[in-house]
Amino acid sequence: MNPTARQYDTVIVGGGPAGLTAALALTRYRHRTLVVESPEPPRNAASRGVHGLIGLEGATPDELRARAWEELGRYGLAERLDGRVEEITPLAEGGFDVATDHEDTIWARDVILATGVTDQYPDGVEGFAACWGRTVIHCPFCVGEENADRSWAWVADDPDHLGMTATAFRAWTGDAIAIAPPWLPGADELRRSLRERGSDLVLGEITRLHHTDGDLRAVELADGTVLERQTLLWPQPQRQVPLVERLAQDHALALNDGYVTVDEGRQTSIPGLYAAGDLTGKPWEQGVVPAVTAGSAAADAIHFATLT
Structure with a gap:
């Protein structure tokens, strides 16, 4: 010393x-x-x-x-x-x-x-930083209440986790879908399961978040698909x-x-x-x-x- x-x-x-x-x-x-x-x-x-x-x-x-x-x-x-x-x-x-x-x-x-x-923020996703912590969230238990009664999407690459999309967020929303990369294994079976429970699975890479001052309005995928969503659960x-x-x-x-x-x-x-x-x-x-x-x-x- x-x-x-x-x-x-x-x-x-x-x-x-x-x-x-x-x-x-x-x-x-x-x-x-x-x-x-x-x-x-x-x-x-x-x-x-x-x-x-x-x-x-x-x-x-x-x-x-x-x-x-x-x-x-x-x-x-x-x-x-x-x-x-x-x-x-x-x-x-x-x-x-x-x-x-x-x-x-x-x-x-x-x-x-x-x-x-x-x-570690995702590379090349326009609008991510502006929405992070507000309408792009890492934890539903932390700020789910602040995003209640909105349309949600869960962004992940784990089929087991995504399989809970239809039920996991019922406390805050009745409109939740899953977004996963195109290579997700078992995608067809997962999509059928989610649709049976009132949800859905969309495959694609997110390239842009459409928002107003961090308030998310839509998600744009690499193929040009635009999904109207107001909240993303997207842990980084x-x-x-x-x-x-x-x-x-x-x-x-x-x-x-x-x-x-x-x-x-x-x-x-x-x-x-x-x-x-x-x-x-x-x-x-x-x-x-x-x-x-x-x-x-x-x-x-x-x-x-x-x-x-």
Whole structure:
């Protein structure tokens, strides 16, 4: 450890719901904490509001962060650094050196990764970015209510998942179809099954989303077919942020199917390094409520470890 390093009990990388919940719990445990927030817009920046979090229903991501820092300010033990964490180095004697783009030298006994993940947008689909997070959604349970009573389509390449199209969204819509690539196996049988249940299957590659300020109106396929649809459930592939990828490559941080492996206390394969939020769970395990739960669990585990 550099003797001139700024020292903290815990450094939290990421200032979303998981990271800020962990920060609040740790400061109430009287741990000196630094939260490093990237200057780039957060992954949930496109969201019009969080849902399912009691007392904060509909709050925008900016409102949620402002409220969190107001609450953290009551305790005076959490600091905020706007910047990027470039490297995290486990030390043989315990703790971590944390290097940021501010060229600060920081030492922490424990580190929590709350970086989220990066969605990989489809190439060449006009209008996708404008609709993403509003009427092109990754999770019906997160924003299905905000897209209720509209015509839906589920875009996927898994016949088993698409087979649920006729029934999976009944809470929000009675008009849902499936859109799949032309090479989908078993397409004829799947189409017959969906039509029997009042749905349908359309094969084709999406090239354009017709919309008005992110409000989807229609989907255009490569062959020129235009389907009138108002909401797409279209989960996108995800990857870890570069920092997490470097930890996996340089320090053998364990991943499972691309997501960070953690134990019940949210500790990773590297002792003292914890992870909370979307970087540890597949898309159907993600969301603000699981993130808050994981952030709290990581903070509890860190505090209890200091008692032994």
